[in-house]
Amino acid sequence: MRAFVFKLVTATLEQLVQEGTLPDEVLPLLLRGGLDFKVERPREKSHGDFSTNAALVLARMARMKPRDLAQKILDALPLEQDGETRCEIAGPGFINFYLSPARLRQLIPEILSQRDTYGHSRLGEGKRVLVEFVSANPTGPMHVGHGRGAVTGDAIARLLSAVGFHVEREYYINDAGNQVDVLGRSVLYRYREIRGLPAVKPPSYYPGEYVTEIAAALNNQDQDLWLTASEPFGQPLDENTLPTPPKEVVDFTIARVIEDIRKDLEILGIQFDHWFSERTLHQEGGIDRVLAHLVEKNLIYQGVLERPKGGDVDSSDETDLRLQTLFRATEFGDDADRSLKKADGSYTYFAADIAYHFDKAKRGYDLLVDVWGADHGGYVKRVQAALEAMTGRKDLLDVVLTQMVNLTQGGKQVRMSKRAGTFVTLREVLEETGADAVRFWFLTRSSGAGLDFDLDLAKAKTNDNPVFYVQYAHARVYSLFAKLKERSLSEGEGDLSRLVAPEELDLIRLLGVFPEVVESAALSREPHRLTYYLLELAAVFHGYYNNYRILDEDPELRGARLSLIRAAGQVIANGLTLMGVSAPVSM
RNA sequence: GCGUUUGUAGCUCAACGGAUAGAGCACCGGCCUUCUAAGCCGUAGGUUGCAGGUUCGAGUCCUGCCAGGCGCGCCA
Structure with a gap:
């Protein structure tokens, strides 16, 4: 309905140009949409069903007082004042439209x-959009914050789809890098425990119960198969010479965790079109190609990063003075150049992320939407910078950040502590309140604002x-x-x-x-x-x-x-x- | 220190650059007991963190401060 009124006003303005009431220069602006006049729903009911500020916006160009111009527009409006619609001038020069009860x-x-x-x-004219969301690390169950990202991303996908975009949903699995090795080691350590063998906690490990459950499943399936591989976990380990867990153990574990995540998403009613594995990027040389591309464009150099000032960064640490492979992110609006390779020659997470986003761009989408937790907010600029460097397209990627969720019950905060292993999983909340409550509630605030989720109230009738x-x-x-x-x-x-x-x-x-x-x-x-x-x-x-x-x-x-x-x-x-x-x- | 995000009624939060900044809860006053769920009507409550700027018009955009969150590493 609003579109109808908008067209009406546009047509009238064109006519006024032809009549000479408005200067000729208005016409090209009108056709290009270069004028920011609007047709909107007034907040105030007495101002009608629709209102346009056209006269206010054009008054200067027309060298007329806003209200006088409004009168000209009103006179030229091809609306029959037949009781269907009524217009009048109000305030500083708004034109208000009133729909009759019959029209309503x-x-x-x-x-x-x-x-x-x-x-x-x-x-959306069928333009292709890829919405990437959740992408929780496959190192443990989803918590409530992931749930918010899941619900937000899916709602955005549904909305875009409803307005005519062709939407696909994607989950990026971070199944490469250090963290999955930590996970594999955590499982092997628990595996030994289950078998009653001497076991010492590795220097860093995932403490959750789910790790033990996965280790038990591994033991059930493979029995003695990993005795040799788990031997290092019989004694204290040196942080610098940690064993690499066997690929089969890591794969088994990730598959289990992903299956669990998939189940959560199923309960929420969310289905992905693509599950994209970071590992495939490494295996298929996608990262190498991206780096070669950047080298070609002279956007990579060997250099030293300045140490961040203040904060709680340890200023006695000398490692950051080492020469490293850097991407010229500053040329694309980022605040610093960013590291692509670690000292051991392996890629940083960021390098993989460039390759991933470049891959998405190559797949031909007109728009990429990412939904990230607010704690990743610092990465928006660099990923956008890299994407622009690779594709030359500035606005391809739109990142939506979601803030934390606080669980409350009976007015008191439910404490979540990952360290103590007492954090509340999404599954528990879903079982407590149901998917409808979770989905609705997570959409009651703008995603950038923090959110309190009241478990009691969400269940109340x-x-x-x-x-x-x-x-x-x-x-x-x-x-x-x-x-x-x-x-x-x-x-x-x-x-x-x-x-x-x-x-x-x-x-x-x-x-x-x-x-x-x-x-x-x-x-x-x-x-x-x-x-x-x-x-x-x-x-x-x-x-x-x-x-x-x-x-x-x-x-x-x-x-x-x-x-x-x-x-x-x-x-x-x-x-x-x-x-x-x-x-x-x-x- | 830098980046980012938030700051609006007592509380929790809305408001595509528009006109007198709105809801819910709580408070106060008054009705009502219904087609299933304590509903309905009304009162009160504000210098939109502060100071400038842009323009016909700013909670919204720009600049600078103040306060909280998040981030700032060869972690992912």
């Missing part, structure tokens, strides 16, 4: 015929619980239709013109906003906008329900109201679906 009511059959596609659009509040609005619609049957009432010959109450027209207006909410949430990568919209819609719906009798005696009125709430139920269901939350028919 048309929306109900539109929604009912579009059903689950209402709110969708073709804005009260209106304080936002998940319940919205889902219940949906269920209420269905319960009314059930009641209708129970009383053997007909749905009635709905006469929509009987919908005259301000609450009814407000509800319709709100239903009309839905497509715009979906669009803005998708384009800004801010799924929480959808959540807020649904909360508002649920509130308006509940208010209507509480103040008006839907199942009225009069069949014409009853039918009209039933159509309205059916449309409302449809919009709530569509919104919940975009969040990945179920829309229950009864509760």
Whole structure:
């Protein structure tokens, strides 16, 4: 609907250029979209259904007072003032559009015929987007923070898909590097323990219970096979000469952990199109090629990095004065050049990450979206820098950062400590509250802000619980239709013109906003906008329900109201679906 | 020290550069007991951390401060 008004205004401005009211230079700007005039929903209800600032933006170029120009625009608008739509000038020069009740009511059959596609659009023109998210290291179970990333990424993918992008979901598995060796050693150490052999904790290891479980499974499957390999763990190990665990043990362990993660994601209802292994990059020489490419562009040199000042970096450490292989990230807006190779000649994580993102770019996507934990925020610039260096494209990668989640119960914080091994896994929370609560709740804040997750409230069947509040609005619609049957009432010959109450027209207006909410949430990568919209819609719906009798005696009125709430139920269901939350028919 | 992010009502948070900055909870006052869930109406609550700047117009953009989070290594 907004697009319609926008086109109307644009056409009118073109006409004013031809008439000479507006200078010729406006025309090219208009065609290129170079003018930032807007058609928007006013916050203030009395300002109409739509409003445009066109006269304010163009006043200077037209050398006219904003209100005078507004009058010219108004006169030229090809709108018949036939009672469908009404316009007026207000404030400093806004032009406000008021839709008539008749026009508003048309929306109900539109929604009912579009059903689950209402709110969708073709804005994305089928452009290909790759959303990479979760990508939790395969070294242990997912915790709550990973869950937030998972839910956010999936919601963004759903939103982009709804507005017409071709979306694929990808999980990047960090199955190379030091950490997987640490993991393999942790398993071998526990393997010895299980077999009752002498075992000493390696200098660094993963303490969680899951490691022991995996070791037990390994023992079950392979029995004595790893006795020799585990021998070094019978005595204290020197940090500098740690044994490399056998590939089979590492693979077995990673496969187990990934399977566990996959299960969490399945409970959440998230499916990936691609699982991309970091290891394949190393094996197929992808990293070498990327480095060669950068050498060709003269973006690599041997140098020394300055030591960071202050903070808790140990300034007595001399290792950073060593000559290393550096990428000229500063030429692309980063704050420092970045290391690509370690002293032992192996690649840094960053080198692999460049190769990975370059691989994504080569696969031909028009847009890459990454969802990362906020603790990785410092890497955004360098990855974008590298991507620009490799592809020449500046805005290819969009990174969304998600902040921490705090679990609370009974108003008190649930402490999570990885060191003490008492951290709460995502699985535990899912079992406690269910996937709907987790998904909805994780989308109630903008992703950049911290989030408190109240375990008690998320389970509560009260209106304080936002998940319940919205889902219940949906269920209420269905319960009314059930009641209708129970009383053997007909749905009635709905006469929509009987919908005259301000609450009814407000509800319709709100239903009309839905497509715009979906669009803005998708384009800004801010799924929480959808959540807020649904909360508002649920509130308006509940208010209507509480103040008006839907199942009225009069069949014409009853039918009209039933159509309205059916449309409302449809919009709530569509919104919940975009969040990945179920829309229950009864509760 | 540098980067990044956040700072909005007592609390938790919204607000695509728009008009008088909004919800929920809590508080206070008043109704109500319904098509299933304590609902409904109303009052009050603000110098949007501070100071400048950009413009028709700034919570939003720019600069500088203040405060919290995260990050700043050849860890991933």
